[in-house]
Amino acid sequence: MKMISILKKTDAQVERKWDARFIKDKIFTGFIIIFSLITISPIVLIISKLISKGYKQLNWSFFTETTPNTYQAMLAVNLGEIIPGGVLNGITGTILMVLIASIMAIPIGIMVGIFLYENQTKKYAVIVKDITDILQGVPSIVLGLISYFWVVKYITNGFSALAGSFALFIMMLPLIIRSTEETFKMIPVSIKEAGFALGAPYHKIILKVMIPSGLSGLITGILLAISRVVGETAPLMLTALGSMVVNLNIEKPTSALPLLIWEFYNDPNMVDLIWATSLLLMMLVLGLNLISKYIISKRNL
């Protein structure tokens, strides 16, 4: 022990500390730390802003009543009260549309993911994979436009929850496909081969061996895909449009939390509601993210 402490304090090392290279290194590291702190500062600023401005509105009626009209909101603001009503129509709309999009995207996404995993070397599968990547990069507003031309114009003949779901479905699809493929790539081939060796048919191996052993990965991928589309506004503006009442008819215009934020933003009387709605949306997105992180950490144990 003594030897080491003596070695630690040789003259050369004391000198080295003041060497220009080491000073430069310290300065460089300092900059990296400062820039990293700047990078993460928006998340702290945004969340604290949402909480400090939005918590007042988060009461029971916020979750159980529909949006007030401008006049009610104006009266309340003038009297210095909190705005009556809530965002129930947005909550139900978001749940409805994400649910329909998930019902379409999860089975198709997992099946295409399995197809890509099974045919990794085939040219056709590589093309499908590239197209999936391209789909993933398409701006969401373009997907909204597509859903407008396909669903709003030809299927529901008007703005509808179904059109909104379809846009979200196209957004979710590439995310689920890629996460499914990546998950299956991590499962040892021997598990699958053991199934084949027992003479199990192909579909049974998929359903009873591969999907159960990759379940946590699949769920994580699905949750992350949902958290990505839950806050989407642009495609819903062109498809679901919005509604003042709770609507569960998929052929009718429907509201959603992000759409409500956009409406409140455009209405000066509703400003107070913006923050609470954004806070709710953020909690939803971050909650989904945290659950998926938790599942990943469990799997790694």
Place this chain on the structure above:
Amino acid sequence: MLNGERITKIVLFLTSLIIIFIASGMVLTLMEGAIPAFKEFGFKFIISSDWNPTDGRESYGALPFIIGTIATSIIALLICLPLAFSTSLFIGEIYRGTKLASFIGMMVDMLAGIPSIVYGLWGFYVLRPWVVDMGFNDQGYGVFTAGLILAIMVIPYATSISVEMIKMVQNDLKEAAYSLGATRKDVIFSVILPNARSGIFTSYILAFGRAVGETMAVTMLIGNSNIIPKGLFDTGNTMASLIANQFGEADGLKLSSLVAIALLLFFITGLINGFGKLLIKKL
């Protein structure tokens, strides 16, 4: 002949056709919708800077929005560059494997999860007043403000890919450099960067691709004026933001022009992402 295994394979193959169908249908729909605009204006649609919806004198050109999109995305990339670079080194090298690094990594992931419209709100109520306070312009709207919010939005994408690339650099190489007496800065610049260069470059390309397609946050901050922005603090509009703004009341030639812009946007993002993916494959 048609046993269970074959049926399963055929079913899987058929579902994969859905992807082909959606993608090709998308291109066809956009092309079909864009035909009237391109028929009317031809190639001039891309180079004309006139956006005039007045009846009888209708004239639509995409240039202001192409320039607006590229300008905001480049500003975003320039601001994102030092920040994402530092953060990725922080997570991937300097504090690699520590609790601190995973905490910072988690914060960066959270940034990626924030919906575009919440960024827009925060930009409108917090960033925009800052820009006004600094005296850059009166209203705070403009290309710079939009680029600033875009930078914050794309940093997580650039950072997370860069971290992977930096972590992939072999330890032997780094240790060899350290044993020669290199400082950490030396190792970063003469070992890590030369090895992870193309991967880090790719991460910025993909971040750029994301910035190009962002809609809501930009709409709320760029000022939405359909002209070519003359300076950093001038208002303008981007392609995605224009579609979101004007789609509601659009029909006829205007609708077709918006679809044409969507088609351009589709190809631009496709090219950028395709280029990025190609680079990743080569690694």
